[in-house]
Amino acid sequence: MRTIFWDDDTGTVRMIDQRRLPGALEVVSCRTHAEVAEAIRNMTIRGAPAIGAAAAFGLALAARESQAADLPGLLADLESAARTLGETRPTAVNLAWALARVLAAASRFTGPAGDLRGFVLAEAQRLADEDVEINRRMAAHGATLIDKGDTIIHHCNTGALAVVDWGTALGVIRTAHEQGKHPHVLVDETRPRLQGARLTAWELSQYGIPYEIISDSMAGFFLSTGQVQKVFFGADRIAANGDVANKIGSYMLALAAQDNGVPVYSVAPTSTVDLALEHGGLIPIEERAQEEVLGIQFDGQPVVPQGARARNPAFDITPARLVTAIVTENGIVRPPFEVNLPKFVRS
Amino acid sequence: MRTIFWDDDTGTVRMIDQRRLPGALEVVSCRTHAEVAEAIRNMTIRGAPAIGAAAAFGLALAARESQAADLPGLLADLESAARTLGETRPTAVNLAWALARVLAAASRFTGPAGDLRGFVLAEAQRLADEDVEINRRMAAHGATLIDKGDTIIHHCNTGALAVVDWGTALGVIRTAHEQGKHPHVLVDETRPRLQGARLTAWELSQYGIPYEIISDSMAGFFLSTGQVQKVFFGADRIAANGDVANKIGSYMLALAAQDNGVPVYSVAPTSTVDLALEHGGLIPIEERAQEEVLGIQFDGQPVVPQGARARNPAFDITPARLVTAIVTENGIVRPPFEVNLPKFVRS
Numbered sequence: 001m002r003t004i005f006w007d008d009d010t011g012t013v014r015m016i017d018q019r020r021l022p023g024a025l026e027v028v029s030c031r032t033h034a035e036v037a038e039a040i041r042n043m044t045i046r047g048a049p050a051i052g053a054a055a056a057f058g059l060a061l062a063a064r065e066s067q068a069a070d071l072p073g074l075l076a077d078l079e080s081a082a083r084t085l086g087e088t089r090p091t092a093v094n095l096a097w098a099l100a101r102v103l104a105a106a107s108r109f110t111g112p113a114g115d116l117r118g119f120v121l122a123e124a125q126r127l128a129d130e131d132v133e134i135n136r137r138m139a140a141h142g143a144t145l146i147d148k149g150d151t152i153i154h155h156c157n158t159g160a161l162a163v164v165d166w167g168t169a170l171g172v173i174r175t176a177h178e179q180g181k182h183p184h185v186l187v188d189e190t191r192p193r194l195q196g197a198r199l200t201a202w203e204l205s206q207y208g209i210p211y212e213i214i215s216d217s218m219a220g221f222f223l224s225t226g227q228v229q230k231v232f233f234g235a236d237r238i239a240a241n242g243d244v245a246n247k248i249g250s251y252m253l254a255l256a257a258q259d260n261g262v263p264v265y266s267v268a269p270t271s272t273v274d275l276a277l278e279h280g281g282l283i284p285i286e287e288r289a290q291e292e293v294l295g296i297q298f299d300g301q302p303v304v305p306q307g308a309r310a311r312n313p314a315f316d317i318t319p320a321r322l323v324t325a326i327v328t329e330n331g332i333v334r335p336p337f338e339v340n341l342p343k344f345v346r347s
Numbered sequence: 348m349r350t351i352f353w354d355d356d357t358g359t360v361r362m363i364d365q366r367r368l369p370g371a372l373e374v375v376s377c378r379t380h381a382e383v384a385e386a387i388r389n390m391t392i393r394g395a396p397a398i399g400a401a402a403a404f405g406l407a408l409a410a411r412e413s414q415a416a417d418l419p420g421l422l423a424d425l426e427s428a429a430r431t432l433g434e435t436r437p438t439a440v441n442l443a444w445a446l447a448r449v450l451a452a453a454s455r456f457t458g459p460a461g462d463l464r465g466f467v468l469a470e471a472q473r474l475a476d477e478d479v480e481i482n483r484r485m486a487a488h489g490a491t492l493i494d495k496g497d498t499i500i501h502h503c504n505t506g507a508l509a510v511v512d513w514g515t516a517l518g519v520i521r522t523a524h525e526q527g528k529h530p531h532v533l534v535d536e537t538r539p540r541l542q543g544a545r546l547t548a549w550e551l552s553q554y555g556i557p558y559e560i561i562s563d564s565m566a567g568f569f570l571s572t573g574q575v576q577k578v579f580f581g582a583d584r585i586a587a588n589g590d591v592a593n594k595i596g597s598y599m600l601a602l603a604a605q606d607n608g609v610p611v612y613s614v615a616p617t618s619t620v621d622l623a624l625e626h627g628g629l630i631p632i633e634e635r636a637q638e639e640v641l642g643i644q645f646d647g648q649p650v651v652p653q654g655a656r657a658r659n660p661a662f663d664i665t666p667a668r669l670v671t672a673i674v675t676e677n678g679i680v681r682p683p684f685e686v687n688l689p690k691f692v693r694s
Contacts, residue, residue, distance in 0.1 A: 022651070022652035022653075023648055023649070186658070188564075189538070189640070189643070189650075190564075191536070191538060191562035191563065191564055192562045194643065194645070194650050197643065197650050197651045197655075198650050198651070201651055201652050201655050202652040205652050205654065205655070211656075212656050212657055212658045213640055213641065213651060213655055213656070213657040213658075214640065214657065214658050214659075215538035215539045215563070215595065215596075215640055215659075216538065216562070216563055216564040217535075217537075217538055217563040217564070217595050217596025217599055217600075218595050218596070218658065218659075218660055218663075219599065220596075220598040220599040220602070220663055221595060221598070221632070221660045221663040222658070222660075224598065224663070224664065248562065248564050248565050248568060249562070249563075249564025249565070249567075251567040251568070251571065251603070252564055252566065252567040252599045252600075252602070252603050253564075253599075255567070255599065255602045255603055255606055256598070256599050256602055259602055285568070293536070293560055293561065293562055294560065295645055295646070296536070296541065296544065296643060296644075296645065297643075297644040297645060297646075297647065298541070298642055298643065298644060299642070299644075300644065300647055301370055302370070303536075303541050303544050303545050304369070304544045304545070304548055304560060305369035305548050305549040305552050306369075307552065308544075308548050308552070308560055309558075309559050309560070310559055310560040310561065311533070311559045311560075311561050311565065311569070312561075312562075312565075313565055313568045313569075316565075316567055316568040316571070317571065
């Protein structure tokens with residue numbers, strides 16, 4: 001099953017509810033673009049490529065919701081929906097990229113107004129199908145970086161659940177596993193939302209790939225004691241100089257890897273690359289609700305004292321100097337990234 | 348109230364149950380040295396200086412438990428109890444230091460055998476009283492390192508709960524607060540046992556010191572965005588070259604601080620310094636039960652999939668090159684530590 005897909009019978013977008021995993025595998029339906037926006041915001045669906053696909057399908061719903069009778073009216077409604085969808089999460093650029101792609105296609109449409117609805121849906125469907133193919137190509141490129149028996153630290157979730165299907169960084173590990181390279185994964189639990197402990201551990205158990213969960217703060221111990229050969233994570237936005245915005249904690253993980261001579265690979269489709277931004281300091285970092293940090297429990301009991309407050313930046317910037325290579329669907333990009341990234345990104 | 352104290356009325360060692368905080372402030376009693384050993388093992392009491400005091404009081408209980416009628420018999424029972432107490436946790440050297448100190452005093456005792464029991468208790472009491480005085484001296488030295496309005500990242504718990512009273516790194520922050528320097532603390536939650544979110548946040552709220560809890564992985568974000576002026580943590584063992592064994596995560600925090608030019612201070616009594624060990628690689632690192640990592644919950648639901656496994660190293664080594672200074676009761680030790688540490692440690 002894909003993480004997100006169009007259901008023709010009901011005319012809805014369906015997606016796995018990632019907040020309920022691993023306890024329950026539930027699929028929820030969105031009937032309107034506003035419901036898709038809320039699903040992105042509350043992280044029913046997350047992962048940069050997956051929310052890109054969700055936004056595209058959101059526009060398909062918006063086209064069907066529109067009462068407009070002519071093309072300009074329909075396009076205005078699509079643009080309004082794109083603003084709603086685009087405001088849900090600021091850091092991952094795939095969201096803006098997917099909206100821009102579908103809107104641009106719609107604006108070039110010249111047929112009867114009524115047919116634009118099907119055209120927008122077809123474009124969203126094409127984007128989703130391409131995402132699966134792109135993931136397979138990234139995985140094939142990235143798997144060449146994995147040696148037999150490697151122990152890999154992986155941060156957040158970058159598997160099938162983070163994309164339409166297969167995965168970015170975890171897709172690489174999956175492909176290496178299928179190639180008989182026997183990778184072993186140390187899964188960063190990835191506080192505060194615990195996408196590693198919750199989703200990556202669940203995916204790895206489905207694929208039969210051996211893993212152990214670690215607290216994010218433990219990565220340095222395993223790196224400094226020579227137990228790790230590679231670090232892999234995804235990306236939410238990559239600046240023109242190769243700075244990588246990714247799930248909070250990626251920067252400290254990359255620092256610990258570099259301090260011990262372990263390579264760091266970011267795996268992301270070229271739709272994640274934002275050549276318009278010179279460096280990572282220009283990438284907006286989302287700060288989410290403090291309850292995501294404060295809500296932790298043990299033995300059913302809250303942990304923090306009453307009245308406690310928290311900070312919750314959801315992403316950080318791994319400077320390009322800490323990134324060994326960026327794996328894209330078009331190949332493996334090495335430094336200097338400002339020179340090499342444009343060669344891999346189709347305009 | 349002290350974290351641990353002797354109760355003359357009942358002839359027991361009493362200690363705050365740190366597993367129940369912040370929900371409940373409960374004091375438990377240990378009647379035997381075996382109960383003290385279990386309290387150290389299960390982290391009813393934790394913090395390197397506090398478990399040193401607990402071990403000393405454990406020997407006081409062992410002396411009272413002993414049926415031996417002569418000094419050699421009593422000493423043999425004390426040595427047996429010291430082995431039991433010493434095996435509870437391997438990393439913090441204060442435990443071994445306290446046991447050795449009380450045993451050495453007992454071995455020099457020349458009075459009537461029956462009086463050794465009171466003598467051992469008096470020695471344990473003296474060690475506990477000295478701990479409080481040592482903490483005050485460390486705090487006074489360390490507070491000179493804090494500037495008005497500093498935002499400080501603090502890892503684990505090093506407050507009154509980690510010692511007999513006052514605190515090591517948190518004691519420094521407390522004293523700076525009393526001096527009107529208005530420190531603001533970003534509290535590393537400190538997975539997996541969450542001593543920061545659980546204990547440090549509770550202590551800071553008691554002292555009226557403003558703080559916010561962060562996930563350990565967020566420290567790099569705040570450091571790299573210029574929001575932090577100092578990093579403070581304690582130590583469980585310091586090697587002769589200044590390598591610091593401390594709660595898991597300290598190493599990655601120190602790396603992120605160094606990468607942004609922010610000083611890193613380890614605050615610890617000289618009983619934490621193990622001049623017999625040339626470097627941190629020789630310090631034994633405790634690996635605790637995987638349930639401490641896997642038992643995390645949200646909304647009363649488990650997070651990890653069934654059958655998940657975890658690793659759980661409880662400490663890591665921060666190399667001396669990342670440590671700006673070590674604050675002891677005898678003053679602030681600066682690099683080169685292999686030259687300067689011996690000058691501060693009384694033999």
